[in-house]
Amino acid sequence: MKYLPISKLPVIEEEAAAGEIAETFDEIRTFLGVPSAGFMNLTAANSPATLVSGTRLFIDFFKQATLPPPLIFMIHYAISSAKNCTCCSASFKVACRSVGIDEEMLEALVKDLDAVKPQRVREIIKFAVNCALYPQGLTEADYDRVRDQGVSDEELVEIISWAALAMYNNTLADAMKMDDPARQQVLEDPTG
Amino acid sequence: MSYVPISKLRLVDEQEVTEEITEVFDDMRRVFGVPQVGAAYKIMALSPPALTSYWAMYRSFLERATLPPPLLFMIHYAISSAKNCQYCSSNFEMACRSVGIDEEMLEALVSNLDAVNPQRVREIIKFAVKCALDPQGLTGADYDRVRDQGVSDEELTEVIGWAAIAILNDTASDAIKLANAMSQQFIED
Numbered sequence: 001m002k003y004l005p006i007s008k009l010p011v012i013e014e015e016a017a018a019g020e021i022a023e024t025f026d027e028i029r030t031f032l033g034v035p036s037a038g039f040m041n042l043t044a045a046n047s048p049a050t051l052v053s054g055t056r057l058f059i060d061f062f063k064q065a066t067l068p069p070p071l072i073f074m075i076h077y078a079i080s081s082a083k084n085c086t087c088c089s090a091s092f093k094v095a096c097r098s099v100g101i102d103e104e105m106l107e108a109l110v111k112d113l114d115a116v117k118p119q120r121v122r123e124i125i126k127f128a129v130n131c132a133l134y135p136q137g138l139t140e141a142d143y144d145r146v147r148d149q150g151v152s153d154e155e156l157v158e159i160i161s162w163a164a165l166a167m168y169n170n171t172l173a174d175a176m177k178m179d180d181p182a183r184q185q186v187l188e189d190p191t192g
Numbered sequence: 193m194s195y196v197p198i199s200k201l202r203l204v205d206e207q208e209v210t211e212e213i214t215e216v217f218d219d220m221r222r223v224f225g226v227p228q229v230g231a232a233y234k235i236m237a238l239s240p241p242a243l244t245s246y247w248a249m250y251r252s253f254l255e256r257a258t259l260p261p262p263l264l265f266m267i268h269y270a271i272s273s274a275k276n277c278q279y280c281s282s283n284f285e286m287a288c289r290s291v292g293i294d295e296e297m298l299e300a301l302v303s304n305l306d307a308v309n310p311q312r313v314r315e316i317i318k319f320a321v322k323c324a325l326d327p328q329g330l331t332g333a334d335y336d337r338v339r340d341q342g343v344s345d346e347e348l349t350e351v352i353g354w355a356a357i358a359i360l361n362d363t364a365s366d367a368i369k370l371a372n373a374m375s376q377q378f379i380e381d
Contacts, residue, residue: 048346049253049255049258053249053353064244132363136276155239156201157235157368164363166361172307176349
């Protein structure tokens with residue numbers, strides 16, 4: 001058994017999983033097209049409630065979303081970077097690259113949202129980041145700026161929901177003490 | 193037709209929604225035991241992917257949760273109050289009252305977590321609030337304090353998952369611009 005540093009939460013072994021947990025891991029691998037369900041899900045699996053609910057939220061949203069995947073990935077990357085969530089920002093940077101987002105855009109998403117182009121994408125991402133970081137500070141003008149770009153109320157609610165989902169992921173990853181998946185350290189002994 | 197001030201987002205009419213959304217609304221009424229679907233859900237229904245994925249998540253969590261509902265409600269109430277989310281704190285204050293949480297405890301949950309008793313409940317709620325407000329600031333000692341109360345890894349991960357759900361709820365409610373659930377004023381135009 002392996003454990004995460006600090007939280008000392010066990011990382012569930014994929015091969016040893018059974019029943020609903022094994023089915024959920026399988027669903028995640030199939031959906032993402034990856035060989036492993038990933039550290040975050042393997043740790044969330046300590047609690048079936050947390051693993052299954054989080055999987056339903058992410059996969060069900062993503063499968064039905066009307067916003068294009070690159071925009072969804074960029075929003076999550078911008079929010080996770082602003083929140084300093086190492087795990088989620090690294091994961092969504094990879095996701096952005098997988099759909100062809102270039103280095104200039106990746107740089108703009110973390111350092112200068114005003115440099116994001118085109119304007120419609122810029123306004124949507126700035127609005128989403130505000131939803132995540134300062135939802136109580138949103139003013140009528142913030143909603144108007146997004147609507148002025150032809151964003152429908154259906155899309156507006158989808159953006160708000162995705163921003164809230166990014167906050168959920170950031171909180172879950174940070175509270176379990178996840179690191180960048182590419183450099184995640186694990187302990188062989190929880191007392192270590 | 194009713195709209196939320198500031199965001200100008202519309203509450204859908206139950207007569208206009210698809211069969212899928214009607215099923216979600218019916219399920220919410222069954223699960224919550226209420227005659228009316230809350231305003232937040234009627235706004236989320238503007239985006240079927242947002243509403244259906246949210247409800248699948250929320251229902252999945254409640255069906256599998258091992259922590260007792262009063263503890264879950266108290267955690268959410270404490271987090272939403274600390275985040276100053278009027279809609280969620282109002283809703284979860286009502287949820288706490290519905291399961292018999294008394295005034296003294298409700299006061300402690302918003303004003304002084306150190307006054308929450310018994311100790312096991314206090315440590316779980318304090319840990320959950322820190323997960324929500326300052327997850328990057330959690331130290332090994334924070335996890336140890338909860339484990340010292342006999343909390344298992346499954347329960348610990350469930351507390352973290354529920355704290356994350358509270359943050360999702362607070363963020364969405366505030367970004368939609370829902371204020372106090374009891375006094376929310378909608379505009380007709």
